[in-house]
């Protein structure tokens with residue numbers, strides 16, 4: 001086994017560094033570029049339930065508005081005008097990407113209620129996706145809906161998708177639960193083979209002169225990694241599902257921390273958008289040097305060494 005190899009959702013990976021959903025994974029050429037630069041897997045942009053129900057989705061508009069709100073985002077996100085074009089385009093993207101690259105191509109579905117989109121999970125499987133990530137991104141604004149209801153519905157959905165398809169299934173979850181550990185274990189029981197921590201929510205800002213809510217889209221900061229490391233470490237060794245981190249992974253040391261916390265994959269989006277896909281090569285070279293210097297025989301050996309069940313003093317968590 002080579003120094004950097006990892007395994008996620010039963011899929012062999014040449015390293016623990018992969019690309020999460022972003023405009024970089026929205027075209028076959030983009031995916032090929034990511035593979036060329038050493039990324040071990042890609043997650044496609046999410047297909048949203050609303051897109052499948054043919055309602056107006058607003059995502060495109062939100063993203064475009066966001067990119068205007070931030071000079072930074074505007075310059076790094078030139079491809080937003082064609083981002084996330086809908087169901088037919090999506091299946092075609094999966095098919096063509098699978099023909100062109102050897103790395104796993106993970107599709108992503110965003111759904112919050114059982115519905116026709118379950119059938120879509122089957123179509124995604126038939127199109128040849130290596131795995132499916134269920135993105136549980138939802139902003140619950142109804143004060144009458146309880147946390148228990150929401151969490152039960154999410155678990156039921158994972159169970160239904162698990163029964164509908166046989167491709168490996170991961171769930172990208174939110175950091176906003178009363179008990180992330182309990183939610184993680186529940187999703188694990190429901191059949192999720194991977195838990196991806198965490199979704200990064202678009203945070204509406206206020207235009208205080210026009211008194212309008214402004215959607216913003218900013219790239220992440222490395223400090224966002226900490227909450228993810230914390231909860232990954234807490235779940236490490238306590239769920240069957242493979243753990244993965246997305247959010248704040250920018251440098252090789254961030255990848256080391258993710259793996260030590262117990263993640264089999266560290267996903268990257270913002271750093272690749274900011275520095276270009278070539279950044280992955282530098283990170284991987286530095287990761288290999290780091291392992292060598294600190295006498296780790298493999299990523300596998302390091303995985304989970306800072307997890308809850310591995311550290312001498314779990315109370316530190």
Ligand SMILES: Cc1cc2nc3c(=O)[nH]c(=O)nc-3n(C[C@H](O)[C@H](O)[C@H](O)COP(=O)(O)O)c2cc1C
Pocket residue numbers: 020021022023044045046047077108135172198199200218219220221246247248249267268269270271
């Ligand atoms: C422009 C843009 C588009 C994104 N689109 C999606 C998406 O469609 N589905 C999804 O699950 N995450 C999406 N994300 C979130 C990323 O996949 C990732 O989880 C998040 O940016 C945190 O990782 P980072 O700190 O490496 O950026 C998007 C992020 C960006 C910046």
